C-alpha cells in the first residue's frame with residue numbers, strides 16, 4: 001500500500017464521527033445539509049464504528065443524547081438531509097405519520113405518477129410494499145380512504161381494496 005493511501009486511512013480513523021459529520025455539512029438557509037452519501041430520499045448516511053447510520057441520527061445524538069427507545073427522529077424543517085440539531089426532534093412513528101398528514105408533506109403522488117408513466121398503460125402494481133403497509137397503518141390510525149387516496153394520488157376505491165385486502169392480499 002502506498003504511503004499516501006495509508007496516511008489518508010490513518011487520518012480518516014483519527015477523526016471522530018463528529019468531525020467527519022461537521023466536515024460534510026453545508027449551510028442552506030437555517031438548515032445544515034449533509035452533502036456526503038445520501039439515500040434516494042435524501043437522508044445522509046455516515047459510517048460510525050463500522051456501521052452505517054443516518055447522519056441526522058448522529059447529529060441528534062451528539063446534541064441531545066441517545067435516541068429514546070422506539071422513537072424516530074423527525075425533521076421540523078422537512079429537509080431530509082438537514083443535520084441541524086435544532087431541526088431534529090424525537091417522536092414515535094405514529095406522531096411522524098400524523099405530522100406528515102397534517103402538513104401534506106408527502107411526495108408520494110409524484111412518485112406514483114412517475115411509476116405510472118414508467119410502466120405505461122399496463123401498470124398493475126402502482127403501489128409498492130411500503131405503500132401498502134403505510135395505507136393499512138393509516139387506516140388503522142383512523143384516516144378515511146378518501147384522505148389516504150389524496151395522499152397517494154390514487155382513487156379511494158383503490159385504497160378501499162388495499163385496506164380490505166381485496167388487492168395486494170399477499171402483503
Ligand SMILES: [Zn+2]
Nearest residue numbers: 031077082087
Ligand atoms: Zn433543517
